[in-house]
Amino acid sequence: MDSNSQASGWSRRRFIQASAGLTVLIACGKSAKETGGGATDVTSTLVQPSKKLSGDLKILQWSHFVPRHDKWFDPWAADWGRQVGVNVTVDHIGLADIPARAAAEFSANEGHDLIEFLSPPAAFEPSVLDLSDLNQEAEKRFGKQLALCTRSTYNPTTKKYYGFCHGWVPDPGDYRKSMWEKVGLPNGPTTYQELLDVGGRIKREQGVQLGIGMSNELDSNMAARAIIWSFGGSIQDDRENVVFNSPQTIEAVDYMARLFKATMTDEVFAWNAASNNQGLIAGSLSYILNSISAYRTAQTASPDVANDVFFTPPLKGPRGVALASEHVIPIYVIPKHAKNPDAAREFILNLVANYAQATNNSELYTFPAFAQTVPQLNGWLENDPYGSQPANKLAFLKDAEKWSTTIGHPGPANAAIGEIFDTFILAKMMARAARGELSARDAVIDAENQIKPIFQRWRERGLVGGKP
Amino acid sequence: MSAVRATRRRRYLFDRDGVLAPMMLLPSVVYIVALVAVPFFLAIAYSLSDVTVGDPSFDYVGLRNFRAVLKDPVFRRSLTNSIFITAVTMVLVLVLAKILALVLTRDFRGKWGVRFLILLPWTTPVPLAAIAWLWMLDSLFSPIDWTLRRLGLLEGNLHWLGNSKLAVASVITVQVWRIVPLAAVIIMAGLAAIPQDINDAAEVDGAGFWRKLFEITIPLTLPVTAVATLFGAVLVFTDMSVVYVLTRGGPVDATQILPTWAFFRGIQGGDLAQGAAVALFLFPLLLAMAVLILRSVRRMEVL
Known part of the structure; x- marks a missing residue:
């Protein structure tokens, strides 16, 4: 072994030196990939538990899109545990794996004490603790919770909080300024009609398409909802009655079919959640609907591209309505099988009290559910601590709450809405019309035929209100 | 003395x-009961409930779920697909x-290297292989499209996974790619078992390659x-990884299959x-395939 390595000029000492050097280089490379900067005006607070805590607290949550967040969160959670006498373990899994993992744990009746979902987990209500007390306590301490967060965790039919929403993520439009400048709209589109007219022009003149997905994935789901709401349609009304088949919904679907023909190609039917990010950064898409994650990725991977990425609030529909869905909405549930629910409750309260750190370490990706916990937010958006050029590029997000809503809009995000969301019925409906398989009217009827039985089943289980 | 007697009795x-x-069979029986029989009967129980x-x-609802499923156009599409x-x-x-089996049973230089390379797809974990294919078929960066463009055979992109027919073809291609090595190895074993004197006798009688192929091999x-x-x-019919990773059943439901639709409806959708x-x-369908497999095996034993 030794003779061989020496013969090839590699002593053990040299091998170790080289390995160490390589490790340092990789570490430097990794840290260089993170967006620089970060806010400095953030302090840490310890919320004293209302009772003596002990034992283990096991948390299951997603691997955050922004790696910096998890690097902060895990030691922070462990540190909280040390201070209050609890041994905290945080397990991260991919966003798409959460429902399956949670289903397995609920089925086995054991697992983590806290599980974080990224969309409203209303279907799990019978197996989780009612968190009404926790939500009331949080409002007492931190002020009113944002309505879109409450509507994502409160079931008005059973009058229970099946979860605790601690934050939310806005879902604006992202566009390449250089492309829109050439057609006289440096600030991007403001209406869906403009998106159709000018987006088509960009495709014809610059050969670059729009990137609004109609695939079985998260962003397509959000886009379909945003367009339907902005045209005045919705799946349900505020009392959970199905009102999907309306002239407004048909108009929205017809618009999407025309938008596809004028501005897009078949690739939007096969996208995954990362595809539109990749396309925007590669310069192959002029406009997408997404969170700021694509932009943050570009800031590290390709700063020139990042400097060309700008944002729009949701576009106005034909009657002036402009709404977007939350992009993802982190919601904790405490399963009935949790072994340490007291520690789970106290952990959540402590997280909310320190939400400025969460928002900062998510690089302003996650916004607080309780606005007063991050008083610095508007200042950060005016002067991005993560180096946006110009510094106020994200300032438009200051009023994001006004144009954002929950996936159940205008009603609650109930279990039926969740199943419709997770089986991609609206994204597929848009695709059917866009591909010419069905007319807009028939695509809506086809989707309604799937939606109504879903509502009916969850009503029979007592989890959804409204009339059959 | 008593220890010796005990050892002898054992x-x-x-x-x-x-x-x-029975002792030798026990591990297999436990394995099959725990990982096949229990989930199977659990699935039957679930399907008759509103869980x-x-x-x-558990509330018994009779055949209501089956009636609902049969009415669902996505289910019918999944079954057909x-x-x-x-x-x-x-x-x-x-x-x-x-x-492949015929080629690999011939003697040529580098045969073992070729055999190794051909077996690689079978040894690659399915989700990992599917992710690699996802990149191969990417709408923007597909190396297949790039090659075709370089050869002047294509302008723009093919959108392999965005076009219904191409998406189905892509799923079939990946499945063929991963199953061919296994099938080739099994057939090679069959070829090796053909007595050489039969081939020799056929050659003496003047049989050519095609005649030997169709009448002996x-x-x-x-x-x-x-x-x-x-x-x-069986492996293709029950696999959900390839479709889940490549298309998640899309475009629309063009590549939706029973395993993915069961997953989306049951786990993701919550029902x-x-x-x-x-x-x-x-x-x-799996039962029919199993019966055919067992009958084929029996026929092989007779031969």
């Missing part, structure tokens, strides 16, 4: 077929594996080929009872 015990045989991911309480994709995949696998390897085909069919009902439709 030895006699293990010498008895009635004791040793959801968040509410495991499952059968179509499996059938086309296995026809291609049969032809390609046979050719194919008939004598038919049972083992059937086994390879049916094993492959575990309907998901179980969808998954159970795999059973009669």
Whole structure:
């Protein structure tokens, strides 16, 4: 072994030196990939538990899109545990794996004490603790919770909080300024009609398409909802009655079919959640609907591209309505099988009290559910601590709450809405019309035929209100 | 003295077929009961109930879930797709594996290296292979499109996974790619078992390559080929990784198959009872395949 390595000029000492050097280089490379900067005006607070805590607290949550967040969160959670006498373990899994993992744990009746979902987990209500007390306590301490967060965790039919929403993520439009400048709209589109007219022009003149997905994935789901709401349609009304088949919904679907023909190609039917990010950064898409994650990725991977990425609030529909869905909405549930629910409750309260750190370490990706916990937010958006050029590029997000809503809009995000969301019925409906398989009217009827039985089943289980 | 007697008694015990045989079989039986029988009967129970991911309480609802599933156009599409994709995949696998097996049983330089490379797809974990194919078929960065553009055969991109027909073709291609090595190895074993004197006698009688192929090789390897085909069919029919990673059933439901639809309906959508009902439709078809496999094996034993 030794003779061989020496013969090839590699002593053990040299091998170790080289390995160490390589490790340092990789570490430097990794840290260089993170967006620089970060806010400095953030302090840490310890919320004293209302009772003596002990034992283990096991948390299951997603691997955050922004790696910096998890690097902060895990030691922070462990540190909280040390201070209050609890041994905290945080397990991260991919966003798409959460429902399956949670289903397995609920089925086995054991697992983590806290599980974080990224969309409203209303279907799990019978197996989780009612968190009404926790939500009331949080409002007492931190002020009113944002309505879109409450509507994502409160079931008005059973009058229970099946979860605790601690934050939310806005879902604006992202566009390449250089492309829109050439057609006289440096600030991007403001209406869906403009998106159709000018987006088509960009495709014809610059050969670059729009990137609004109609695939079985998260962003397509959000886009379909945003367009339907902005045209005045919705799946349900505020009392959970199905009102999907309306002239407004048909108009929205017809618009999407025309938008596809004028501005897009078949690739939007096969996208995954990362595809539109990749396309925007590669310069192959002029406009997408997404969170700021694509932009943050570009800031590290390709700063020139990042400097060309700008944002729009949701576009106005034909009657002036402009709404977007939350992009993802982190919601904790405490399963009935949790072994340490007291520690789970106290952990959540402590997280909310320190939400400025969460928002900062998510690089302003996650916004607080309780606005007063991050008083610095508007200042950060005016002067991005993560180096946006110009510094106020994200300032438009200051009023994001006004144009954002929950996936159940205008009603609650109930279990039926969740199943419709997770089986991609609206994204597929848009695709059917866009591909010419069905007319807009028939695509809506086809989707309604799937939606109504879903509502009916969850009503029979007592989890959804409204009339059959 | 008593220790010696105990050892002898134990030895006699293990010498008895009635004791040793069940003991040797026990691990397999436990494995099959725990990982096949229990989930299977659990799925039947779920499909007759209103159980959801968040509410495991069991209320009997009869055949309501099956009636709902049969009315669902996505289910019907998934069933058709499952059968179509499996059938086309296995026809291609049969032809390609046979050719490959014939080539690999010949002597040529670097044969073992080629055998190793051909077996690689089978050793690659399915989700990992599917992710690699996802990049190969990417709408923007597909190296296949790039090559075709370089050769002047294509302008723009093909959008492999965005076009219904190309998406189905892509799923079939990936399944063929991963199943062919297994089928080829099984058929190679069959080819190796053909007595050389039969081929020699045929050559003496003046039989050429095609005559030997159709009158000796194919008939004598038919049972083992059937086994390879049916094993492959079971693997393709029950696999959800390839479709889940490549298309998640899209575009629309063009590549939706029973395993993915059961997953989306039961786990993602939360309606575990309907998901179980969808998954159970795999059973009669798998049962038919299993019967065919066993009959082929028996025929092989007779031969």
